[in-house]
Amino acid sequence: MTSSIAPGVRISGTIEFHQLTLFTEALQGLYIIPRSPSPVPLEERDVDTLSMEELRELARRTKQEMLAMKQIKTEVKRERADDDDAGDEDDIEIHASRPVKRRMMGAIDLTND
Numbered sequence: 001m002t003s004s005i006a007p008g009v010r011i012s013g014t015i016e017f018h019q020l021t022l023f024t025e026a027l028q029g030l031y032i033i034p035r036s037p038s039p040v041p042l043e044e045r046d047v048d049t050l051s052m053e054e055l056r057e058l059a060r061r062t063k064q065e066m067l068a069m070k071q072i073k074t075e076v077k078r079e080r081a082d083d084d085d086a087g088d089e090d091d092i093e094i095h096a097s098r099p100v101k102r103r104m105m106g107a108i109d110l111t112n113d
Contacts, residue, residue, distance in 0.1 A: 042058045
């Protein structure tokens, strides 16, 4: 839909659509109209329902997570090896203490006599 407001000036329907979209988003932000449901993450969906593209994306994410976990594991091993090589002079031992239970002295009369 195109309309003319002045000679040589035309307004297209995209302006109206853009305003409607902004209005709808504002109403959703104010919880006046319901928001669109969020998509379920690939990791939580049934594998049999995924498309080939979604399966590839899931495999790529899983591979990245496994590589990251492997890298963290080697870093922890390296830190432990470095700690074992250090002398015992810098070691600090921390002992947790339990709070002391306090015994009640005397009795409290709860009757209204």
